[in-house]
Amino acid sequence: MLDTKNIHITRNSESKIAQLNPDNIEFGKLYSDHQFVVYFDGKEWKDASVEPYQPLTISAASPAIHYGISIFEGLKAYKHDSGKIAVFRPDKNIERLNLSAERMCMPKVPEELYYDSLDVLLDLDRDWVPAKEGTSLYIRPFLFSDDDYIGIRPSQSFRYMVITCPVGAYYSQPVKVKIEDHYVRAVEGGSGYCKTGCNYGPSIYPAQLAKQKGFDQLLWTDGKEHKYIEESGTMNVMFVIDGKLITPKLGDTILNGITRDSVLTLARDWGMDVHERKVEVAEIVDAIRSGTLQEAFGVGTAATIAHIEAIGYKDEMLQLPKVEEREVAPKFLKTLDDIKAGRTEDKFGWLRMI
Ligand code: COI
Numbered sequence: 001m002l003d004t005k006n007i008h009i010t011r012n013s014e015s016k017i018a019q020l021n022p023d024n025i026e027f028g029k030l031y032s033d034h035q036f037v038v039y040f041d042g043k044e045w046k047d048a049s050v051e052p053y054q055p056l057t058i059s060a061a062s063p064a065i066h067y068g069i070s071i072f073e074g075l076k077a078y079k080h081d082s083g084k085i086a087v088f089r090p091d092k093n094i095e096r097l098n099l100s101a102e103r104m105c106m107p108k109v110p111e112e113l114y115y116d117s118l119d120v121l122l123d124l125d126r127d128w129v130p131a132k133e134g135t136s137l138y139i140r141p142f143l144f145s146d147d148d149y150i151g152i153r154p155s156q157s158f159r160y161m162v163i164t165c166p167v168g169a170y171y172s173q174p175v176k177v178k179i180e181d182h183y184v185r186a187v188e189g190g191s192g193y194c195k196t197g198c199n200y201g202p203s204i205y206p207a208q209l210a211k212q213k214g215f216d217q218l219l220w221t222d223g224k225e226h227k228y229i230e231e232s233g234t235m236n237v238m239f240v241i242d243g244k245l246i247t248p249k250l251g252d253t254i255l256n257g258i259t260r261d262s263v264l265t266l267a268r269d270w271g272m273d274v275h276e277r278k279v280e281v282a283e284i285v286d287a288i289r290s291g292t293l294q295e296a297f298g299v300g301t302a303a304t305i306a307h308i309e310a311i312g313y314k315d316e317m318l319q320l321p322k323v324e325e326r327e328v329a330p331k332f333l334k335t336l337d338d339i340k341a342g343r344t345e346d347k348f349g350w351l352r353m354i
Contacts, residue, residue, distance in 0.1 A: 007036075007120050012052035022132050025168040027302065032128040032137070036117040036162040039146065040107050045160075048113070050120055053163065059148035063155050068198040069145035071100040074301040075258070076138055076167075077122055077354070079131040080342040085122055086351040087139070088340055090115070092258040097141060099256075100194035105154035106143055115352075117141065117162045122354050130166045133337070138167040138302065170234065170302040174323045175216040177232055177298075178312035179281055180206060185230065185253075187223035192230075192253035199255075207233050215312055217298075221281060222253065229279045235300030236260040237308075240328045241287045243294070244273045259299040263332050265348060284311070288318045296320055297329040305333040 012033040019030055031053045038048040063069040073093040078086045094115075098108040118139065122129070129137040141162045145155035183206035186192020191199060203218070210218050217233040229248055231237055236257040238247040245267050250256050267274050287293035288311065296308040307323045338344035339351070 005116070006048070007116065008047075008049040009120070009124070010049065010051045011124075014052075017127060020128070020130070020166055022130050022135065022166075025130060025135055025166050027167045027170050028138070028165055030165060032125040032164045032166070034121055034124050036121045038113065038117070038160050040158040040160070042156040045110065045113060048116075050124060058146065058159075061148050061150040062145055063147055063149070063152075064144035066150060067145075067152065068196065068201065069104060069106070069155050070142065070197045071097060071104055071106065071144075072140060072142035072195055072197070073097045074138065074140060074195075076136040076301060076340075077129050077164075078136050078340045078342075079129045080353075082342070085126055085129050085137075085354040086340060086342060087118060087122070087354060089258050089262065089350045090118060090352050092261065093141065096195060096256060096258075097143065100191075100196055101143060103191055103194045104196055106145070106158060109141075109143060109160050113160070114141065117160070118352075119354055121162050121164065125164060126354075128164065128166055133341075135166060135168050136340070137164050139164050167302070170300075170304070171216065171298075171306045174307035174309035175298065176214065176310040176312065176317070177217045177219045177237075177308055178210040178213065178215040179229070180210070180218045180220055181226040181281075181314070182206075183218075184223040185218075185220040188252060190223075190253065193250070193255060195255065203233060210312070213312070214317075219311065227280060227282075229281055229284060230254050231257075232298045235298035235303040235306060237296065237298055238263065239279070239284060239287070239293060240295040242292050244275055245328070246275045246277070246279060248279050249276045257300055259301055259304065259336075262336060262350070263299050263305075266332060266335055281313070285313050285318065288320060294321055295326045295328050299332075304336070305329050 015033050034050050035053045036050050038045050075093045101108050143160045146157040146159045147155045220230045222228045231254050298306040311318045
């Protein structure tokens with residue numbers, strides 16, 4: 001096993017931090033000065049380093065490029081008034097990364113190595129964590145095949161890396177989502193519960209078709225009958241109907257979202273009536289039409305809590321209650337923001353301080 005304290009650091013002599021405008025941060029446009037990298041040679045992890053953010057050298061035969069042998073995570077860090085950095089629920093990300101690794105025949109990333117990768121990188125790039133309300137540092141750990149072999153087989157060598165970028169809102173406005181009744185994101189027995197590039201690449205085309213019709217994202221339905229709601233493009237989805245909080249139950253077609261889990265934990269703590277179960281498209285459409293649906297929103301690390309203002313169903317655009325009059329989603333957003341920023345007690349132990 002690698003001595004994880006032995007991480008070689010090469011500082012970036014040409015910092016880009018002057019390009020960071022805290023008042024106007026676009027998601028994923030500007031990356032922090034450094035990246036973490038470590039190699040798995042089939043037996044052990046070695047040559048851990050932090051180096052200036054730069055393009056990679058990779059074999060043109062790498063299965064990461066040809067077969068999508070690549071997995072990733074997304075988490076965020078927040079600047080506290082004390083100057084310390086709080087990383088939100090990083091334990092859940094390593095758990096999920098290693099679940100994805102198993103499904104993709106990849107080695108597990110040792111927890112100690114993962115935490116060291118976050119600690120060393122965030123400490124070095126701490127000035128990149130923006131302090132303004134609604135901003136954070138998005139952290140993207142990822143693992144990919146580093147083989148120089150084009151055949152189909154479990155890969156032997158891998159690279160685990162972490163990059164970071166300051167971000168503002170992923171969706172700056174409430175979103176319109178279309179219930180997808182033809183294309184499929186995941187099927188039972190597939191890899192829908194993993195965070196692998198393979199789940200995201202093919203989703204872009206149907207999302208693009210929906211964009212041309214004025215939607216921001218899709219609301220994916222089950223791959224067999226298109227009868228049940230699963231998740232939205234970049235987030236899990238929740239509904240408030242007659243005061244009940246309802247969300248699709250997890251399974252192997254739905255990503256086990258960390259914001260989803262956090263919202264459900266808060267809701268249960270507040271004594272809300274929470275239902276994790278199969279959610280029929282027909283039920284949602286009926287609830288909108290009868291006026292019992294009070295709110296719908298997406299939950300995700302990048303998206304945080306995103307109001308859904310309208311849902312497209314077949315050729316209809318169903319308008320949801322006014323966003324300004326909603327109470328539940330804003331309460332989740334405020335509570336999570338307060339915990340992340342250190343304004344409210346971290347009673348669930350969700351923050352890792354650096
Ligand atoms: C996240 O919320 O972290 C995601 O990975 C969503 C998207 C940017 C792919």
